[in-house]
Amino acid sequence: MRSPAADVRKAQRLARKDRRAERGRAASTILPPEGVPLNLPVASIGVRLAAQIADVLITTVAAVCLVILFSALELTRPQTIMAIAMLLFFVIRVPYYILSELAWNGQTLGKRFLKIKVVAHNGGSLSTHALVLRNLMKEAEIFLPGTLLLTLDQESPVASWIALAWVAMAFAIPLMNPYRQRLGDILAGTHVIHLPQPILLKDLAGEAKPMTAAKPGAKGFAFLAHQLDHYGAFELQTLETLLRAQDKFMSPDVHARNRRTVATIVEKIRQKIGFADPIPPARAVEFLRSFYNAQRAHLEQRQLFGDKRADKHHAADETPQ
Structure with missing residues (x-):
């Protein structure tokens, strides 16, 4: 697994290349x-x-x-x-x-x-x-x-x-x-x-993310149905915004704050859904991507049956028939 410093240096090189391309415009x-x-x-x-x-x-x-x-x-x-x-x-x-x-x-x-x-x-x-x-x-x-x-x-x-x-x-x-x-x-x-050129962002659910090479034999994260019943579409969109930000250029200070933010969010999600296994810091983003994919598939399946969940308060809004 590449170190965060290597990712930061690569992002800095790409940013300098973009600035040179935009120079004079x-x-x-x-x-x-x-x-x-x-x-x-x-x-x-x-x-x-x-x-x-x-x-x-x-x-x-x-x-x-x-x-x-x-x-x-x-x-x-x-x-x-x-x-x-x-x-x-x-x-x-x-x-x-x-x-x-x-x-x-x-x-x-x-x-x-x-x-x-x-x-x-x-x-x-x-x-x-x-x-x-x-x-x-x-x-x-x-x-x-x-x-x-x-x-x-x-x-x-x-x-x-x-x-x-x-x-x-x-x-x-x-x-x-x-x-x-x-x-x-x-x-x-x-x-x-x-005229601005419209750009269609990549589908996070369709992006194949490789497993962490630093952990031989490490298994992916699996979630049960009851663990995916806590959140709705609003939380899913917020998580998508956070995951897209991981691919952007960050200064070392911003990168350190981002790692702390990701670790805090992972811990809150883990406690909310009752995920027993602790998440290593090196696999925090991988955990969020796996949870995003599973949560999205779960919400789409529920919506097929007419159960559209707007946010995490959907359970309190439901009235008994």
Whole structure:
């Protein structure tokens, strides 16, 4: 059996590796109305640019389809088709960004593909004013200077240099901002984050735990039915939280306090259920895992027969039929 010091050193190495992986990545703390702070990674410039390109392609395809339709219906002439195409791109683009972010709570189709979204910088709900402002500013920050760059003319170098400087400034502002906010985000009080990835925790009952190698011939723990009748679902969930905490990183001081806590809980459970054999400190966690598995199976079996036990007071709540 490995010593606690070896487990602590391994946990410290894993924690340092995680910190190196997270280094350089900005984080955002969101405080929702429930009052529970959420730490979410801020979307990088590359991811936001990819989402922007996807949205531009979507709106461009829509504009091209309308231009083809107008040409087929002979509603335009070859001399005006480019001007109509630019006008349609603008008319489609502006409502697309605003309405999609209003309908999908801060997401366009491009943002949904890249799993990012707009959030309020103060942790509150997104307002219509903020979404309209940030998307109208996008016209002045990105599309208008971009159009000027595409129409550069050697005969007007001043306008070309102004457009180039404006585009450089628009890209420099998010790079210098820890929340990667562009000018529209700063004015609207928003920034863009990565959506949190849901993680399904492992089923403790399905995890196979090896027997303690330091005790050759040691037997597992077995519990009788009457020993499992003392607790309910609430106590089972509390025990599950404690067992999951055993796999997390702990400093030496926290690890020592945790061992004392586990020993106290084991002793209380042993006395409550009438478990006669003493539990060695080295097998305290193993005892709790075995008791968790047996208690969970017992409660699930009782629930099949309509006996749902909420907590340890279930016996006092039962009324004679």
